[in-house]
Amino acid sequence: xxxxxxDPGPLSVPEGAIVSLNCTYSNSAFxxxxxxxxxxxxxxxxxxxxxxxxNKEDGRFTAQVDKSSKYISLFIRDSQPSDSATYLCAMRxxxxxxxxxxxxxxxxxxVNP
Amino acid sequence: xxxxxxxxKYLFRKEGQNVTLSCEQNLNHDAMYWYRQDPGxxxxxxxxxxxxxxxxxxxxxxxxxxxxxxxxSFPLTVTSxxxxxxxxxxxASTGTADSSYNEQFFGPGTRLTVL
Numbered sequence: 001x002x003x004x005x006x007d008p009g010p011l012s013v014p015e016g017a018i019v020s021l022n023c024t025y026s027n028s029a030f031x032x033x034x035x036x037x038x039x040x041x042x043x044x045x046x047x048x049x050x051x052x053x054x055n056k057e058d059g060r061f062t063a064q065v066d067k068s069s070k071y072i073s074l075f076i077r078d079s080q081p082s083d084s085a086t087y088l089c090a091m092r093x094x095x096x097x098x099x100x101x102x103x104x105x106x107x108x109x110x111v112n113p
Numbered sequence: 114x115x116x117x118x119x120x121x122k123y124l125f126r127k128e129g130q131n132v133t134l135s136c137e138q139n140l141n142h143d144a145m146y147w148y149r150q151d152p153g154x155x156x157x158x159x160x161x162x163x164x165x166x167x168x169x170x171x172x173x174x175x176x177x178x179x180x181x182x183x184x185x186s187f188p189l190t191v192t193s194x195x196x197x198x199x200x201x202x203x204x205a206s207t208g209t210a211d212s213s214y215n216e217q218f219f220g221p222g223t224r225l226t227v228l
Binding site for chain 2: 008036042043044045046088090099100101103104105
């Protein structure tokens with residue numbers, strides 16, 4: 001079993017739809033959970049991060065972590081064509097000093113006008 | 114502006130050649146990383162360095178080498194021993210200050226193609 005599983009999609013939605021992106025993981029030591037957005041042929045950029053369990057909201061984006069189920073989600077409300085990108089989940093332990101991240105494979109999202 | 118630069122943006126290599134990818138950061142970050150990204154594979158860690166003159170292998174280090182002679186620079190050499198080097202290479206860095214979270218910033222990437 002891979003440490004982080006993410007459905008690669010592709011996912012295609014109409015503009016204005018609510019998008020749900022998800023990852024599951026197997027390593028119970030993971031404490032920091034991140035979502036990166038990557039536009040085509042560009043480097044990833046951090047969208048949101050969450051420490052431990054709970055929800056975090058930032059504008060149209062909500063990150064959710066359920067550590068008991070080892071499941072994280074990213075919700076995008078009122079999706080826009082500019083949200084079309086690959087979304088990567090990433091996570092790491094809280095201990096140690098190397099800050100190594102483990103990434104999911106990414107989900108390709110297309111928002112159609 | 115602070116950030117990470119990678120050069121070149123596109124690189125073509127003949128089989129049997131070594132090539133070096135550049136990564137420079139002016140964020141004063143201690144830790145730097147190299148990832149490889151293939152379609153449908155996500156990001157896989159090649160090498161990382163937490164401090165000058167020290168580096169560790171990641172998950173897929175075979176066929177690659179790095180150096181960390183300066184804090185700002187972390188070049189990656191793709192050697193002829195790497196059997197399938199065509200990929201998108203991403204450099205990243207993070208500060209290691211004593212805080213609850215340290216974001217990993219990414220460069221724009223180098224696309225390497227073996228001819």
